[in-house]
Amino acid sequence: KAGVTQTPRYLIKTRGQQVTLSCSPISGHRSVSWYQQTPGQGLQFLFEYFSETQRNKGNFPGRFSGRQFSNSRSEMNVSTLELGDSALYLCASSSTLNTEAFFGQGTRLTVV
């Protein structure tokens, strides 16, 4: 069974630009969550999608948005990039409610 796949692995963007990150969950997993990982803050929850609906949302500004498609693949978008958005963005998929999250390898975003 293929694991969680995130693309691209690395991105360099300029302040003010926008970016889209993609996540393909494990086959059969309908829950996809996104996390921002930084050295100082650890892993912080962005949002969770289940069956194309946002089920939970973390405390991030509206510049961070996401969506999920009918095949459970998910995208995350960040608009008007700021230097502080530089981080590793991890997505995770789960098979059922409140259970193990399987993480992708992440997308390393650098904003210059």
Add this chain to the structure above:
Amino acid sequence: GENVEQHPSTLSVQEGDSAVIKCTYSDSASNYFPWYKQELGKRPQLIIDIRSNVGEKKDQRIAVTLNKTAKHFSLHITETQPEDSAVYFCAASKNTGNQFYFGTGTSLTVIP
């Protein structure tokens, strides 16, 4: 919302010794507590988890204990080996989805 605190932030032990990492949580509704191990440059991976109806769980050299009254849970690693060196994260979640609140991580170094 939930607040998870984790201590210590760094831990060095001699090979063969035990390591203990402690976490506290604030939301009494949290009922699932996973522990993730993240090696340098790799994705977080689940090493053990516990639910609120269980006080202790063990898997070979790894054990987790949970005290619901005090709202704290701990990871115990016995007979540590150099390959145990990594960053360990505790997390808490509840039955509203797959939204995990993570501690800030413990960097464990096992000295051969």
